Amino acid sequence: MADRRARGDQQGSGGDILGGLMRAAALTDDQVADNVIGVLFAAQDTTASVLTWILKYLRDHPKLLDAVKAEQMATYEANEGGKRPLTWAQTRGMTLTHAVIMESLRMASIISFTFREAVADVEYKGFLIPKGWKVMPLFRNIHHSPEYFQDPDKFDPSRFKVSPRPNTFLPFGSGAHACPGNELAKLEMLVLLHRLVTAYRWEVVGSSDGVEYSPFPVPRRGLRAKLWKAEGDRGGAVRGA
Ligand code: HEM
Numbered sequence: 109m110a111d112r113r114a115r116g117d118q119q120g121s122g123g124d125i126l127g128g129l130m131r132a133a134a135l136t137d138d139q140v141a142d143n144v145i146g147v148l149f150a151a152q153d154t155t156a157s158v159l160t161w162i163l164k165y166l167r168d169h170p171k172l173l174d175a176v177k178a179e180q181m182a183t184y185e186a187n188e189g190g191k192r193p194l195t196w197a198q199t200r201g202m203t204l205t206h207a208v209i210m211e212s213l214r215m216a217s218i219i220s221f222t223f224r225e226a227v228a229d230v231e232y233k234g235f236l237i238p239k240g241w242k243v244m245p246l247f248r249n250i251h252h253s254p255e256y257f258q259d260p261d262k263f264d265p266s267r268f269k270v271s272p273r274p275n276t277f278l279p280f281g282s283g284a285h286a287c288p289g290n291e292l293a294k295l296e297m298l299v300l301l302h303r304l305v306t307a308y309r310w311e312v313v314g315s316s317d318g319v320e321y322s323p324f325p326v327p328r329r330g331l332r333a334k335l336w337k338a339e340g341d342r343g344g345a346v347r348g349a
Pocket residue numbers: 147150151152154155158218219222223278279280281282283284285286287288289290292293294
């Protein structure tokens with residue numbers, strides 16, 4: 109434990125997460141490892157799965173892809189062909205690309221549920237939820253309910269021109285344990301999509317039908333695709349997005 113704290117002190121000046129965890133006296137090494145793996149898993153596989161779906165949805169809707177490209181090319185040209193970096197304000201102005209991300213989060217609902225435990229007896233609409241019982245909101249079912257989303261199985265980013273009703277769009281959960289990476293994840297996806305559609309082309313290799321779980325849902329075989337630089341320069345096949 110003393111060694112671990114010394115290592116944490118060497119690495120951690122101030123606020124880094126790993127240093128903070130390593131210095132936390134109440135955590136064992138296994139718990140530190142568990143937390144690190146937990147955050148990597150929560151942050152990386154989730155975002156990668158959503159991005160994979162976005163590439164599939166854009167590939168399946170060529171006109172939409174053209175419109176996203178046009179939106180991103182306008183920013184790219186404003187930045188002198190990508191010579192200047194993207195600004196925060198520019199990412200806020202990517203209205204269509206943002207709507208594509210939101211609709212992909214709804215359609216794919218890669219985290220399909222969460223759970224909460226009742227810490228006291230709760231009565232809700234005439235039902236008693238006894239203390240200690242778990243409650244599971246099923247995000248995917250809510251996101252695909254025609255009661256909240258018209259024609260729910262249609263990929264239609266324009267539905268996000270109007271904000272969904274409260275508590276009907278929950279890709280990042282809700283309440284005290286809602287995803288703290290929500291805004292970071294959306295920003296990462298905007299930046300990656302900007303780079304991808306302005307500098308690369310891609311082609312899906314073989315069928316993209318079906319779903320596999322690894323453990324988050326992705327198109328079968330991880331959406332095999334060929335990517336190449338927009339100005340010629342063909343690249344090799346890659347797996348996933
Ligand atoms: C598209 C990407 C992501 C999706 C769809 C997603 C979704 C979720 C969902 C549904 C939850 C559970 C919320 C609840 O129970 O109410 C959650 C929790 C969490 N997420 Fe994310 N997430 C994403 C990206 C990230 C990123 C980038 C990070 C960190 C940088 C992150 C860190 C976490 C953490 C630490 C929790 C646990 C929060 C807690 O229990 O208090 N996530 N996420």
